[in-house]
Amino acid sequence: MGERLPFADRTIAAIDCGPYLDGLSGPARLKLLLECRRCLKPGGTLTLGDAQPSEHWAVPAALAGFESAHAGLVKPDRRVKGEPLVSVAIPAYNPAFFAACLESALGQTYRNVEVVVCDDSPGPEIETRVREHPRGATVRYERNTARLGPRGNFTRCLERSQGEFVKLLCDDDCLAPQCVARLVDAFRQAPDVALATSRRRRIDAAGHALADQPATVPIVAQDTVIDGRTLANAMLMAGLNFVGEPSTVLFRRADLAPPGYFGFAGVAGHGIIDMATWTALLLKGDAVYFRDALSSFRIHAGQRQHDPAKAQRNIGSIRELQAAWLGLALHEGLEPNRVGVKPFPPRDAAWCVSPLVGFAARRAIARP
Numbered sequence: 001m002g003e004r005l006p007f008a009d010r011t012i013a014a015i016d017c018g019p020y021l022d023g024l025s026g027p028a029r030l031k032l033l034l035e036c037r038r039c040l041k042p043g044g045t046l047t048l049g050d051a052q053p054s055e056h057w058a059v060p061a062a063l064a065g066f067e068s069a070h071a072g073l074v075k076p077d078r079r080v081k082g083e084p085l086v087s088v089a090i091p092a093y094n095p096a097f098f099a100a101c102l103e104s105a106l107g108q109t110y111r112n113v114e115v116v117v118c119d120d121s122p123g124p125e126i127e128t129r130v131r132e133h134p135r136g137a138t139v140r141y142e143r144n145t146a147r148l149g150p151r152g153n154f155t156r157c158l159e160r161s162q163g164e165f166v167k168l169l170c171d172d173d174c175l176a177p178q179c180v181a182r183l184v185d186a187f188r189q190a191p192d193v194a195l196a197t198s199r200r201r202r203i204d205a206a207g208h209a210l211a212d213q214p215a216t217v218p219i220v221a222q223d224t225v226i227d228g229r230t231l232a233n234a235m236l237m238a239g240l241n242f243v244g245e246p247s248t249v250l251f252r253r254a255d256l257a258p259p260g261y262f263g264f265a266g267v268a269g270h271g272i273i274d275m276a277t278w279t280a281l282l283l284k285g286d287a288v289y290f291r292d293a294l295s296s297f298r299i300h301a302g303q304r305q306h307d308p309a310k311a312q313r314n315i316g317s318i319r320e321l322q323a324a325w326l327g328l329a330l331h332e333g334l335e336p337n338r339v340g341v342k343p344f345p346p347r348d349a350a351w352c353v354s355p356l357v358g359f360a361a362r363r364a365i366a367r368p
Contacts, residue, residue: 007039009351010191015040016047027329029057033064033073034229034283042077042191045069062257063265065194065284078194078252078285080187086180087161087253089116090169091153095125097172097298100207102129104174106139110181115139116160120153126171151262151273154246158253158261166253172298173247174203179294183250186288189345190225194285195278196250197243198294205300215242216297219356220341224289227340227351228282229330234356236279236325237336239318242356243278243287247295251281265324271314276321283330288344 015036024032036046046066048057066073088105092098105115115138119126130141140160148156158166165187167180179198186196199218202210219242220226235243243249256262262277263269269276325331341354 005035005039009038010041012039013041014045030060033060037064037075040075044075045072047072063283079191083112085163086113086165086167087116087163088113088167088169089157089161090171091157092117092126092171093120094171098126099129100174101171105169107177108180109178116157117141118153118156119143120148155261161253165250167250168246170247174296176294182294190288192285193288195281195287197248198290200244200248201293201296203296203298215240217358218291220289223291223344225342225344225346226287228286230334230339231287232279232282233331233334234339236322241275245297246274255281255284267321267324270317272317
């Protein structure tokens with residue numbers, strides 16, 4: 001898992017680096033910040049001495065998930081207590097599968113949920129279906145005054161969401177009834193989590209199960225806490241999104257910064273908005289991966305990825321994202337097929353290094 005400071009996780013209340021850091025390169029600053037964050041207790045402070053006013057620390061501090069404070073940087077407390085509001089945000093366009101999508105959002109066993117629908121479609125079908133939903137369910141509907149496109153509508157969904165957590169749900173996908181409850185519990189049971197995800201099922205237009213592809217085969221043998229940087233590294237080195245599509249993941253709304261929200265280190269990730277965004281989140285904290293399939297990803301003829309030109313663009317975007325990661329030297333000290341893991345719930349277990357299930361086969365298939 002790379003070079004480590006000689007301290008256990010979450011054991012240090014404050015770190016003062018003194019006036020000796022100005023000579024560090026950008027990648028060295030970022031890796032130092034990641035290690036300091038690991039060692040600090042929630043709410044712990046990091047003082048950079050004479051280097052603190054330098055603008056060179058602002059970007060790596062934000063990438064590493066620190067919050068700014070008068071005395072320096074603060075590690076946020078990421079553990080959840082109680083029942084936070086979760087926004088299930090649907091960037092809607094295609095009415096063909098919207099009814100099943102909406103029903104799955106309304107059918108969550110976790111009760112503190114709002115459903116946010118931002119309608120980018122040209123017709124009235126989606127609005128009509130929303131207006132017919134049972135009274136008592138919390139659904140907020142908004143029709144976009146002009147076509148925003150996929151990225152713009154994702155952004156509008158985030159802007160309209162009021163929950164501490166956001167569960168994006170594409171209009172052709174579905175959630176299992178326990179999806180939100182299980183993913184919120186990841187943030188409750190494990191500290192320092194920035195992203196919770198799970199296995200997902202592939203289904204066809206009729207809702208029938210399809211065979212797994214390399215990206216959808218579970219990456220671990222049991223429910224697992226995974227060190228964020230190592231998971232991002234494995235995903236990028238394979239060039240394959242086994243973390244999940246937008247409908248698979250739960251994250252904190254505050255962890256995506258306006259105005260761009262989606263992307264990593266200046267890379268917008270055209271066509272791979274999920275991979276770029278997961279990369280940014282995984283630098284801010286750890287991930288929890290559940291072996292159960294908590295969402296269904298629908299495969300149908302109307303999807304953009306079936307367009308050869310868009311598929312080629314996506315490959316270029318992956319290469320751009322990989323270059324940004326390598327440029328920050330975040331791969332150094334890590335093996336591309338191994339991740340840092342703890343069982344879930346962790347119960348203060350120590351980190352182990354474990355190979356990802358099927359990594360070699362995934363990487364070979366993912367190469368263009």
